[in-house]
Amino acid sequence: MSPLPHHDTDQPFLIHAGLSSWEPLTWSLDDWMDVLPPDVDVRVGLVHHSLPHPQWERHTEIKRIPIKELFSQSSQQFSTWAYYDYKYIHQVIPDLCQKFPWDNLGFPGRDGRDSTLWVGTSQAHTPCHKDSYGCNLVAQLYGEKTWTLFPPEQFSVALTDPV
Numbered sequence: 001m002s003p004l005p006h007h008d009t010d011q012p013f014l015i016h017a018g019l020s021s022w023e024p025l026t027w028s029l030d031d032w033m034d035v036l037p038p039d040v041d042v043r044v045g046l047v048h049h050s051l052p053h054p055q056w057e058r059h060t061e062i063k064r065i066p067i068k069e070l071f072s073q074s075s076q077q078f079s080t081w082a083y084y085d086y087k088y089i090h091q092v093i094p095d096l097c098q099k100f101p102w103d104n105l106g107f108p109g110r111d112g113r114d115s116t117l118w119v120g121t122s123q124a125h126t127p128c129h130k131d132s133y134g135c136n137l138v139a140q141l142y143g144e145k146t147w148t149l150f151p152p153e154q155f156s157v158a159l160t161d162p163v
Helices: 029-035 067-073 094-099 152-160
Strands: 039-046 061-066 080-088 116-120
Touching: 029 067, 039 067, 061 067
Parallel strands: none
Antiparallel strands: 039 061, 039 080, 080 116
8 A cells, every 4th residue: 555645734635445454345225224223313304495595404304213214215216315423443343443444545553443433324414514523534335425625715705605
């Protein structure tokens, strides 16, 4: 594996196959349903809403649904989306934290105890925002996600202009 960029970089970077040793990369949707709780609290929003602004979290609702329902929505078209978001792995699947080691990315000793899990259906999203903590390491374990990144000098524009 090639050397990693410095941890304190202010530029996003992508590392392909940096976590190829992670067992969860081989898990099927059935495997995920086996390890996650049978019922989960998800954020639910409308795919097509009539709000004059982004669908902020306060304009969504929280519902408790079977995990199987969340995963079945992932491959179908619905009028709503669902997001099982910002769940600490050590709280959701505590016995499996060691399966998410960050050592290969230059964070020795860190694993699922230091990580959050996000599972969303098609159209699930987070409105434009700026995270206030140091850095984000994202491991896309299944499916796909679109990111729109803005340079730091455009942050104030991103908050005021439609995205």
